[in-house]
Amino acid sequence: MSGPSTTEAGKVGRPRSEKTRLAILEAAADLLEEGGLAGTTIESIAARAEVSKVTIYKWWPSRGSVAIDAYFHRYRQTIAFPDTGDVREDLTSQILATVAAFRGRAGEIMAELIGRAQSDPALAETLRTGWLQPRREVSTTVIQRGIDRGELRADVNITLLLDALYGPVYYRLVVRHEPLSDEFARELVATTLNGVRAAS
Amino acid sequence: MSGPSTTEAGKVGRPRSEKTRLAILEAAADLLEEGGLAGTTIESIAARAEVSKVTIYKWWPSRGSVAIDAYFHRYRQTIAFPDTGDVREDLTSQILATVAAFRGRAGEIMAELIGRAQSDPALAETLRTGWLQPRREVSTTVIQRGIDRGELRADVNITLLLDALYGPVYYRLVVRHEPLSDEFARELVATTLNGVRAAS
DNA sequence: GAGTATCTGAACGACACGTACACTATAGCA
DNA sequence: TGCTATAGTGTACGTGTCGTTCAGATACTC
Numbered sequence: 001m002s003g004p005s006t007t008e009a010g011k012v013g014r015p016r017s018e019k020t021r022l023a024i025l026e027a028a029a030d031l032l033e034e035g036g037l038a039g040t041t042i043e044s045i046a047a048r049a050e051v052s053k054v055t056i057y058k059w060w061p062s063r064g065s066v067a068i069d070a071y072f073h074r075y076r077q078t079i080a081f082p083d084t085g086d087v088r089e090d091l092t093s094q095i096l097a098t099v100a101a102f103r104g105r106a107g108e109i110m111a112e113l114i115g116r117a118q119s120d121p122a123l124a125e126t127l128r129t130g131w132l133q134p135r136r137e138v139s140t141t142v143i144q145r146g147i148d149r150g151e152l153r154a155d156v157n158i159t160l161l162l163d164a165l166y167g168p169v170y171y172r173l174v175v176r177h178e179p180l181s182d183e184f185a186r187e188l189v190a191t192t193l194n195g196v197r198a199a200s
Numbered sequence: 201m202s203g204p205s206t207t208e209a210g211k212v213g214r215p216r217s218e219k220t221r222l223a224i225l226e227a228a229a230d231l232l233e234e235g236g237l238a239g240t241t242i243e244s245i246a247a248r249a250e251v252s253k254v255t256i257y258k259w260w261p262s263r264g265s266v267a268i269d270a271y272f273h274r275y276r277q278t279i280a281f282p283d284t285g286d287v288r289e290d291l292t293s294q295i296l297a298t299v300a301a302f303r304g305r306a307g308e309i310m311a312e313l314i315g316r317a318q319s320d321p322a323l324a325e326t327l328r329t330g331w332l333q334p335r336r337e338v339s340t341t342v343i344q345r346g347i348d349r350g351e352l353r354a355d356v357n358i359t360l361l362l363d364a365l366y367g368p369v370y371y372r373l374v375v376r377h378e379p380l381s382d383e384f385a386r387e388l389v390a391t392t393l394n395g396v397r398a399a400s
Numbered sequence: 401g402a403g404t405a406t407c408t409g410a411a412c413g414a415c416a417c418g419t420a421c422a423c424t425a426t427a428g429c430a
Numbered sequence: 431t432g433c434t435a436t437a438g439t440g441t442a443c444g445t446g447t448c449g450t451t452c453a454g455a456t457a458c459t460c
Contacts, residue, residue, distance in 0.1 A: 013436025014426040020438075038319050041416060052439050057418070111318050114374060118315030119238050128377055153398045159378060160368075160387050161396055168360075168367030174314060174374065177328055178359060187360050195395030196361055198353045213405025214457040220407075241447060252408045257449070 016059075023049040024056060028070035033105055037112040040067055064116045064123030071113060072130060075106045079138050087146030092189045094139055095165060099180040102173050107180070111173050136162050152193075164192050216259075223249040224256060228270035233305055237312040240267055264316045264323030271313060272330060275306045279338050287346030292389045294339055295365060299380040302373050307380070311373050336362050352393075364392050 027049035031040040042063055046053040060066045080097040082090045102110060117124035139162055146152040168188055172180050227249035231240040242263055246253045260266045280297040282290045302310060317324035339362055346352040368388055372380050 011436080012428050012434070014438080015428095016437065017426095036319070042418090043416060053417095054419085054440090055438055058437080063417095115315035115318030118312045118374065119236070124376070128375065132375060132377070150398055152396050156396050157387060157391070160384070160391060163368040163371055163378070164364065164388065164391060167369070167371035168363040170371050170374070171363055171367035174318065174370070175328065175332060176324070177332070178363070184360070187357060188364065191357070191360060191364060191395075192392070193395050193397050195391075195393050195397075196352050196356050197393050197395075198350055211405085212403070212459050214407080215459095216406070217457090242449085243447060253448095254409090254450085255407055258406080263448095 020049075020051055020055060021059070024051055024059075024066065025070045025073040027051075028066050029074040032067060032070060032074075032109050036109065037063075037067055037116055040070075042066070061122050062120050064113070064120040065126065067116070068113055068123055068126050068130070071106075071109060075101075075109075077101060079135060081138055082142070083145070085149075087142065087149070087151045088189060088193055090142045090145075091139065091165065091193075092186055094135075094142065095169065095185040095189055096182060098135070098166070098169055099182065099185045102169070102180050107173055111176075114170070114174060132166075136166070139165065161192070165189065220249075220251055220255060221259070224251055224259075224266065225270045225273040227251075228266050229274040232267060232270060232274075232309050236309065237263075237267055237316055240270075242266070261322050262320050264313070264320040265326065267316070268313055268323055268326050268330070271306075271309060275301075275309075277301060279335060281338055282342070283345070285349075287342065287349070287351045288389060288393055290342045290345075291339065291365065291393075292386055294335075294342065295369065295385040295389055296382060298335070298366070298369055299382065299385045302369070302380050307373055311376075314370070314374060332366075336366070339365065361392070365389065 024045060028040055028045045031044055031048060040063065042053055042056055045051075045066060046056055056066060060069070077097075080094045082093040084090055084093075101107065113123065113127065117127050140158055143152065143156070143158055143161060147154060147156060165188065169180065169185075172178055172184070178184070224245060228240055228245045231244055231248060240263065242253055242256055245251075245266060246256055256266060260269070277297075280294045282293040284290055284293075301307065313323065313327065317327050340358055343352065343356070343358055343361060347354060347356060365388065369380065369385075372378055372384070378384070
């Protein structure tokens with residue numbers, strides 16, 4: 001994530017203004033909601049936050065970096081961390097929470113952020129480490145418990161399984177060929193766990 | 201896809217120049233390879249193709265549209281259409297072909313095109329209908345054969361299965377957290393078909 | 401030759417980019 | 431109180447791309 005939240009204590013010089021930092025993030029989040037990433041330019045953020053452009057450039061390397069920080073600032077939701085004793089139920093909760101979050105405006109913005117990340121390495125890195133990875137880690141715990149309980153094969157490739165679960169969700173988010181429905185989430189988890197082969 | 205390839209016979213007026221059309225696509229494809237989508241601006245295409253900007257705007261609505269047409273023009277590969285009599289083998293061939301194509305420069309460009317599609321509806325539509333859908337249709341045939349042969353459950357949700365196979369591939373293409381290796385492709389198909397539940 | 405559509409070249413205003421400059425503001429420290 | 435260092439301001443600048451306009455040249459059909 002870009003830009004420390006505050007200047008560490010003990011440093012000399014004028015400390016960073018928390019008020020200014022928040023004004024920038026709020027303005028950027030507002031603009032994201034209203035006009036998407038296209039309308040969220042450094043200039044428009046500066047104008048809306050009543051802040052100098054230079055101040056933004058001082059703390060963030062790119063438009064995408066401000067945007068992702070603003071996104072986290074506004075949409076940071078608690079990550080679902082269920083433990084019902086049943087792998088399928090736990091994973092279903094997590095995928096359901098993900099698709100639910102992506103059905104609204106937050107999903108459109110996330111899609112645009114992923115898009116922008118293809119030409120903004122700093123944004124891409126923040127997306128991986130600040131958004132995707134934490135969610136993968138939580139799901140890893142759930143999967144590991146399933147293995148320990150003997151519900152899943154002991155030799156499961158966890159990385160691949162995470163891709164099998166989250167991949168289709170982000171695929172639909174970005175391609176928009178089919179809706180991110182609850183049914184999709186449930187069926188995805190069920191299919192991934194059980195496979196599609198006919199009983200022999 | 202944008203822009204008819206040639207003016208239909210019998211029409212009055214000066215016919216569209218095929219030479220100009222090809223010069224634009226070649227120039228755009230060159231620029232895509234050299235500097236990615238960022239460097240592929242309408243102005244740079246026009247300069248390289250020695251063509252007027254206005255001519256490009258006449259036939260394509262956006263930068264993304266020219267780029268995707270240039271991509272198709274250069275990278276259009278025959279879609280794998282195997283029929284070995286074994287679903288897993290056939291699907292594996294297709295996914296292998298996809299990841300192989302995406303490992304090179306063509307993959308980086310495709311990722312950028314998908315990124316751009318998030319803010320360019322015309323590009324998004326062309327991507328869906330001109331790239332993704334044909335590949336999904338071919339895989340649908342393979343899956344249907346598997347159902348008919350009794351290898352797959354009769355009640356398989358084909359749309360979901362397509363997402364389960366292609367989703368993780370595009371997810372890795374775009375997020376770049378793990379490589380698009382052949383092993384990934386094989387394991388993905390195997391896991392999707394068999395599931396990850398422990399034998400009971 | 402008349403009619404029509406394509407292509408060209410040049411120019412335009414608008415916008416966002418990223419940077420530079422001189423300036424003011426706010427803190428710690430002596 | 432004054433010194434020093436950093437944060438933030440306001441303005442302006444050159445650059446690049448956008449999408450459009452216009453007049454004119456070009457190439458085809460009838």
